[in-house]
Every structure is written in C-alpha cells, then in structure tokens.
Amino acid sequence: MLVPAGDNNTMLSVRNLSISVGPSGKRIVDELNFDLASGDMLALVGESGSGKTMAARSILSLLPAPLVTTPDSCIRFEGRELTGLAAKALRQIRGAQIGMVFQEPMVSLNPAVTIGEQMAEGLRLHRAMSRAEIKDRSLAMLDRIKIKDPGKCLAAYPHEFSGGMRQRIMLASVMLLKPRLLIADEPTTALDTLVQRDVLDLMVELTRENGTAVLLISHDLGMVSQYVNNVTVMCEGKAVE
Amino acid sequence: MIGRALGRPGLKFNAIFGIAVTGALILLAVFGPWIAPYDPLKLDLPSRLSGPSPLHLLGADEFGRDVLSRLASGARTSAWIAFATVIFALITGTVFGVLAGFLRGWVDRAIMMVNDAFLAFPGLLLALGLMAVIGASREGIIVALGLAYMPIVVRVVRASVMSIREREYVEASRVMGNSEIIIMARHVLPNCVAPIIVLATTMFGWIILSESALSFLGLGVPPPAPSWGNMLSTARPYIGQAPHLIILPGLCISITLLGINMLGDAVRDWLDPKM
Numbered sequence: 001m002l003v004p005a006g007d008n009n010t011m012l013s014v015r016n017l018s019i020s021v022g023p024s025g026k027r028i029v030d031e032l033n034f035d036l037a038s039g040d041m042l043a044l045v046g047e048s049g050s051g052k053t054m055a056a057r058s059i060l061s062l063l064p065a066p067l068v069t070t071p072d073s074c075i076r077f078e079g080r081e082l083t084g085l086a087a088k089a090l091r092q093i094r095g096a097q098i099g100m101v102f103q104e105p106m107v108s109l110n111p112a113v114t115i116g117e118q119m120a121e122g123l124r125l126h127r128a129m130s131r132a133e134i135k136d137r138s139l140a141m142l143d144r145i146k147i148k149d150p151g152k153c154l155a156a157y158p159h160e161f162s163g164g165m166r167q168r169i170m171l172a173s174v175m176l177l178k179p180r181l182l183i184a185d186e187p188t189t190a191l192d193t194l195v196q197r198d199v200l201d202l203m204v205e206l207t208r209e210n211g212t213a214v215l216l217i218s219h220d221l222g223m224v225s226q227y228v229n230n231v232t233v234m235c236e237g238k239a240v241e
Numbered sequence: 242m243i244g245r246a247l248g249r250p251g252l253k254f255n256a257i258f259g260i261a262v263t264g265a266l267i268l269l270a271v272f273g274p275w276i277a278p279y280d281p282l283k284l285d286l287p288s289r290l291s292g293p294s295p296l297h298l299l300g301a302d303e304f305g306r307d308v309l310s311r312l313a314s315g316a317r318t319s320a321w322i323a324f325a326t327v328i329f330a331l332i333t334g335t336v337f338g339v340l341a342g343f344l345r346g347w348v349d350r351a352i353m354m355v356n357d358a359f360l361a362f363p364g365l366l367l368a369l370g371l372m373a374v375i376g377a378s379r380e381g382i383i384v385a386l387g388l389a390y391m392p393i394v395v396r397v398v399r400a401s402v403m404s405i406r407e408r409e410y411v412e413a414s415r416v417m418g419n420s421e422i423i424i425m426a427r428h429v430l431p432n433c434v435a436p437i438i439v440l441a442t443t444m445f446g447w448i449i450l451s452e453s454a455l456s457f458l459g460l461g462v463p464p465p466a467p468s469w470g471n472m473l474s475t476a477r478p479y480i481g482q483a484p485h486l487i488i489l490p491g492l493c494i495s496i497t498l499l500g501i502n503m504l505g506d507a508v509r510d511w512l513d514p515k516m
Contacts, residue, residue, distance in 0.1 A: 099416070100416040111432065113431065121417055
C-alpha cells in the first residue's frame with residue numbers, strides 16, 4: 001500500500017514502517033503510516049505489545065538488538081530520511097531536534113548525578129553556552145515547571161523527588177533544548193491520576209510555547225482524547241483506525 | 242563529590258577509625274626511616290631474637306636487627322606495593338570491565354576470553370609465573386600482582402555495568418544525543434563505584450598477604466630490605482623462641498586492613514547520594 005507523502009506543512013512523515021525480529025523474522029509493526037504537522041499533536045494508541053513503543057523508538061533508531069526496520073520503511077523528518085542515518089548525524093538530531101520522555105520517571109534520571117548536571121547535559125552538548133547561561137536557563141525552566149526552590153533543586157539528587165516531580169524534571173530537561181518534536185512514550189502511565197493531569201497539562205503548555213510537535217504514545221484512549229485531535233490506533237502491529 | 246564528602250557533618254566511627262589508621266600508615270610510610278631508632282639493616286648479634294627491651298623497644302629479629310625500625314621502613318614498602326597494585330588492578334580492570342559490559346558483542350567476547358584464561362590460574366600461581374618473567378623487584382611485584390587481581394575486577398565491574406546499561410537513564414542520555422563514550426563515563430561508571438570500592442579495600446588485604454607469600458617463596462621484596470610480608474615469613478622458623486617476630490608484623494597487617502576496610506566503607510557511604 002502506497003500512501004502519498006503529506007503536504008509541505010508535514011514535519012514528520014512515516015511511510016510503510018515495518019519492524020521485524022531480525023532481517024527476515026516476524027513483523028511486530030506492519031506497514032504503519034502517519035503524518036505529523038509541525039506544532040501539532042498526534043497520539044499513537046494501542047494495547048500493550050501492539051508495537052507503538054517500538055514504532056516510536058524506530059524514529060530515533062533506538063530499537064533494541066534483534067529488532068530492525070525493514071528496508072522499505074521510510075521515516076522523513078523535515079525532509080530528511082532518518083532510517084539508515086550515520087551514528088554521528090543521528091546524535092545531532094537526538095535531543096536537539098527530537099526529544100523523548102520515557103515511561104518510568106523513577107529510573108529515567110541517573111541516581112548518581114545531580115539534577116543540575118543532568119539538565120545541563122543537553123545544552124552543553126548541542127548549544128554553545130557558558131556555564132552561567134546554562135544555569136540561568138535551567139533555573140528559569142525549573143521555575144517554569146513550578147518546582148519550589150530551583151537553586152536547591154539543581155544541587156539535589158533524583159531520589160529526593162517524587163515520581164511526578166521527576167517526570168516534570170525529565171520533561172523540563174528535554175524541553176530546555178526546544179526540540180522540534182517531542183516523543184512522549186507513555187509519560188504518565190507510572191503516575192497516579194491527579195499527577196497524570198498535571199504532567200500532561202504541563203507537557204501541552206511547554207510544547208505549545210515552543211511550537212514543538214508531540215507524538216504521544218499511550219494506552220489510555222479516554223485520556224488522550226482530551227488533549228489530541230489526531231489518533232492512530234494500533235493493534236498487533238497494524239494501524240486499525 | 243570530594244567537596245561534598247569533606248563537607249559532610251557527623252563522621253561515624255568507621256570513618257574516624259579508617260581515616261586515623263590510613264593516615265598513620267601514610268605518615269609511617271613517608272616518615273618511617275626518620276622515626277626508626279636504628280638502621281633497619283644494622284646487625285646486632287648479641288641481642289638476636291631478644292624480646293622487647295629498652296635497647297630494642299619491640300625486640301630484635303634473628304640477626305639482631307631492630308624490629309621497630311624494620312616495621313617502620315617495611316610500612317613504606319608494603320603500603321606502596323599494596324596501593325600501587327590496587328590502583329593498577331582497578332584502572333585496568335575497570336576499563337576492560339566497562340568496555341566488555343557496555344559494548345557487549347565481539348569486544349565482550351574477546352576481553353572475557355583473555356580474562357577467563359587469566360582467571361583459570363590461581364592468582365598466586367599467575368603472579369609467580371609473571372614474577373619469573375619480569376624479575377623480582379618492587380615494580381615487578383606490582384605489575385605481577387596487579388595482573389593477577391585484574392580479572393576479578395573485570396568480572397565485578399562487567400556484571401554491574403551490564404545491569405546498569407539497561408536502565409532508562411542510559412537510554413535517556415542516548416536520546417539526548419550523547420556519544421557512547423560519554424554515556425559510559427558519566428552515566429555508567431559513577432553507578433558502579435560502590436562495588437569497585439568494596440573490592441578495592443578487600444583487595445588491599447589480599448595483596449599485602451600475597452606479597453608476603455611471594456616473599457616467602459623467594460620472589461617478593463628481595464631479602465635484606467624489610468616488608469611486613471617478608472618479616473612475617475622469615476620469622477616463621479623462630480615462632481617458638483621469639484613469637485613477637487610473628488605477632489608484631491601480623492598485628493600491623495591486621496590493623497591496616499581493618500582501617501582500610503572501614504575507610505572504604507565510609508567512602509562508599511559518602512559517595513552514595515542516598516545516605
């Protein structure tokens with residue numbers, strides 16, 4: 001099945017995305033197509049094991065070892081083909097252009113490194129900024145996400161924060177770089193309902209402010225529908241709706 | 242990290258004891274020759290095998306050499322060998338362990354193949370063989386014992402790296418666009434410091450004992466020069482007549498080990514952000 005590429009406004013365009021176990025094995029994602037316009041939000045919804053997470057990971061070439069995208073898969077990001085991109089070019093896109101937030105806030109911050117260091121990491125890597133500038137930006141961002149006493153927070157270690165706060169910090173450190181696209185892989189699944197709302201609201205606010213498009217991955221259609229207009233539902237590796 | 246460790250209030254007993262013993266050892270190693278009342282090699286045959294007396298505060302050995310002087314200058318040899326060997330084994334072992342555990346694939350297979358070959362020999366036997374090749378000298382002992390203990394470090398580090406590399410913060414840092422080398426150095430290594438420190442302090446003790454075993458076999462610190470290990474082994478035939486010759490260096494080794502282990506324990510606590 002060939003679907004024509006999206007119009008000029010399209011930032012991310014995924015065509016015929018198939019992921020198989022090994023070069024010739026079973027397909028866990030089968031000919032998935034979707035488009036995402038810049039600044040827009042799209043949700044990928046499906047049950048556990050429907051391949052939504054792997055589809056999202058393949059955008060950044062983050063598939064775990066035996067899984068590969070098939071040769072005819074096509075992932076275009078701002079006119080650039082992302083499949084088969086060299087490691088160095090890929091590193092320049094990761095973080096700077098496409099950010100990602102993971103499911104488990106309890107383990108996605110390094111327990112041995114301070115919050116400040118972890119927030120500074122991306123800026124140091126992708127932007128030419130002095131230490132003072134980086135610190136100012138981080139403080140402003142922490143203030144923005146309503147963390148009390150940002151100065152103290154920078155010197156603190158992740159275990160001093162609750163799950164919701166950690167996810168907000170994760171979000172903040174990814175959004176510090178103002179990426180063009182944010183991939184949020186079930187960002188609220190590990191949190192309770194009230195905190196879920198807070199984190200999602202914050203995510204929507206931050207991405208709107210910066211014109212960042214969002215690819216939201218979730219299994220909760222009800223929750224997603226409150227935020228997103230475009231939904232692709234996946235089941236056993238296929239887009240069904 | 243160090244600043245944080247020093248600025249930490251409320252030192253516990255293990256920290257105080259560990260720092261005191263390690264500090265005393267370092268002082269003894271540096272100033273030992275000046276503290277010693279006699280030349281550690283000077284013979285005084287009339288007082289051979291004599292117990293503690295005003296003339297020789299801690300007695301004299303089978304050649305009448307002053308035990309206090311020999312302990313003081315042996316401290317430098319033993320401490321230097323043990324520290325240098327631990328550092329050598331830790332650095333090489335950590336580098337190979339992190340590479341093998343993090344990169345996996347053929348790098349892992351190649352490193353572990355060589356490592357398992359090393360592990361297949363009993364440590365002392367391996368050190369003995371290496372000593373025969375390198376020659377009996379201080380540097381020789383350091384390299385030989387270092388290589389003999391390295392495989393254990395590689396194993397321990399590789400195991401903890403393998404569990405850490407699957408954590409999400411490693412993935413998160415990759416998503417940020419970090420290169421693999423930075424991920425290894427900044428995110429993987431700091432999280433396996435605890436087992437490395439525990440291993441280092443334990444190894445310190447093994448190495449002092451291994452050095453004495455090598456000396457006993459005639460491949461350690463060459464004879465007239467004292468080390469705690471060779472004092473222990475040369476005193477063995479006189480254990481009945483002059484037990485202080487065994488007890489004193491033995492006591493020095495035990496207290497040092499206890500102190501180093503407590504210090505290691507304290508350092509591990511300081512480096513753990515959760516404490």
